[in-house]
Amino acid sequence: MSDITAFDQLNLSDQLLRAIADQGYIKPTPIQAQVIPHILEGKDIMGSAETGTGKTASFTLPLLHRLQPYENSSTSPAKHPIRALILAPTRELATQIHDNVKKYGKYLQLRSTVIYGGVSIDPQIKELQAGIEVLVATPGRLLDHIEQKTINLSKIAILVLDEADRMLDMGFLPDIKRILMLLSPQRQSLIFSATFSEEIKQLADKLLKQPILIEAAKRNAINQSISHIVHLVEPERKHELLVQLIRQNDLKQVLIFVKTKQGADRLVKQLTRYEVMATAIHGDKNQQQRTQALNDFKEGKIQALVATDVAARGLDIENLAYVINFELPTVPEDYIHRIGRTGRAGSKGNAISLVSVNEKDLLAGIEKLLKTKLTVEKVNGFEVEKSVHAALPQTAGRQRYNGKSPQQKPGLDRHNGSHTAKPQPTVHARNKPSRTIDPIFTQPYVPMALVKKQDATDKITQSIHKSNKKAIPALFVPPVIDKHKQE
Numbered sequence: 001m002s003d004i005t006a007f008d009q010l011n012l013s014d015q016l017l018r019a020i021a022d023q024g025y026i027k028p029t030p031i032q033a034q035v036i037p038h039i040l041e042g043k044d045i046m047g048s049a050e051t052g053t054g055k056t057a058s059f060t061l062p063l064l065h066r067l068q069p070y071e072n073s074s075t076s077p078a079k080h081p082i083r084a085l086i087l088a089p090t091r092e093l094a095t096q097i098h099d100n101v102k103k104y105g106k107y108l109q110l111r112s113t114v115i116y117g118g119v120s121i122d123p124q125i126k127e128l129q130a131g132i133e134v135l136v137a138t139p140g141r142l143l144d145h146i147e148q149k150t151i152n153l154s155k156i157a158i159l160v161l162d163e164a165d166r167m168l169d170m171g172f173l174p175d176i177k178r179i180l181m182l183l184s185p186q187r188q189s190l191i192f193s194a195t196f197s198e199e200i201k202q203l204a205d206k207l208l209k210q211p212i213l214i215e216a217a218k219r220n221a222i223n224q225s226i227s228h229i230v231h232l233v234e235p236e237r238k239h240e241l242l243v244q245l246i247r248q249n250d251l252k253q254v255l256i257f258v259k260t261k262q263g264a265d266r267l268v269k270q271l272t273r274y275e276v277m278a279t280a281i282h283g284d285k286n287q288q289q290r291t292q293a294l295n296d297f298k299e300g301k302i303q304a305l306v307a308t309d310v311a312a313r314g315l316d317i318e319n320l321a322y323v324i325n326f327e328l329p330t331v332p333e334d335y336i337h338r339i340g341r342t343g344r345a346g347s348k349g350n351a352i353s354l355v356s357v358n359e360k361d362l363l364a365g366i367e368k369l370l371k372t373k374l375t376v377e378k379v380n381g382f383e384v385e386k387s388v389h390a391a392l393p394q395t396a397g398r399q400r401y402n403g404k405s406p407q408q409k410p411g412l413d414r415h416n417g418s419h420t421a422k423p424q425p426t427v428h429a430r431n432k433p434s435r436t437i438d439p440i441f442t443q444p445y446v447p448m449a450l451v452k453k454q455d456a457t458d459k460i461t462q463s464i465h466k467s468n469k470k471a472i473p474a475l476f477v478p479p480v481i482d483k484h485k486q487e
């Protein structure tokens, strides 16, 4: 574990320290404290970190520091070759990384830009021709530039693959391989990935030289607490329950995940009928629509943003208190990515999943990955048959009521007196939230290694449910590390 507790212990330049101070950051997050010194020394890194941990700054800050000797104010493009390349899976993530590069590099004379598909290539060509030191790109558009010979990658000294697992999931591996062939082998390479599959390990084997392996502490470790709640519900009543939860908790800003683009559009229509201001963000929306949707959501013009997994990857929305899984993700890892949109950088977060019986295997997969059981809470008026509880993975004994009187009738419209099972389209219901925070997610973070020293993890998890005093294993999937590769 790193002893670094302040940014000025990291040997970053004064300009970078000033930019950090402007952001109001008080101390480095665990991943920053661990990663920055190694990157400054020029080491390759294999980092298991996800969005929400301060990961972007952990590579952007030292990357800018290492490029500082190349600062110059010359107008000649030749004086501004691309020296660092950051690859990201989606346009949204690429844009966010570039925003970080600008934020932290504001006192430096280094140029940067971001390139991604779905928009005209011409302005990008112009920017590249003018010369930039730091390039953030999605792999597909970068290849377009390579094919059109509008880019020169020969001077790249630092390569970052961010969210590498997602890039591989999205089928970018062949693109990445083609890009790698054009880079100088004399470069520093950094890979960040939330999870470590066999494919990622193979990529790392090819790409990294004697890498330092860093397991970032989970989001929970940076003063965050996320409460995870499951509501069992009949599939055809999910949207009613969703409306009820939005009203009950007076949610002004909620990110809702669904599995398909069609499902996202359908849900937006249903929510709109109930006067919940909603919009969808998914792959069928063009870049302008996606940016507009995101901006409207950030500015509070839109109450509910309904997203598919790919579209939501990397979204960073400040103070997002609620993420609701309208449908569970098919890939358990996506649950981690989804909930990573809330509880960021120390704020409180709530992850609610609406689960129907046909999703029992998906829930089991997520719980297996998290190595913990999610708390099931019953919502009055949305009770499911006992057989559903029985069908779900080991739910017996862990469901509980959400604090409301059993007499309370379904539907939340107590203010207008209509105790109906269906929530009526209205925006007046303002019931106080009455949620139970599961202590399992407010316990301090304990590295998996420590937990493993005790008996079986299951036993620990069960006992933690009983006692608030014990620490919980972090929701972190430890990578399988090939020790031989380090030598």
Ligand code: AMP
Pocket: 025, 026, 027, 028, 029, 032, 050, 051, 052, 053, 054, 055, 056, 057, 316, 344, 345
């Ligand atoms: P990331 O994991 O890079 O997506 O960052 C998540 C959020 O944490 C972003 O909003 C960052 O601005 C913020 N952040 C990054 N580093 C720090 C820090 N040291 N202290 C507080 N917030 C931070």
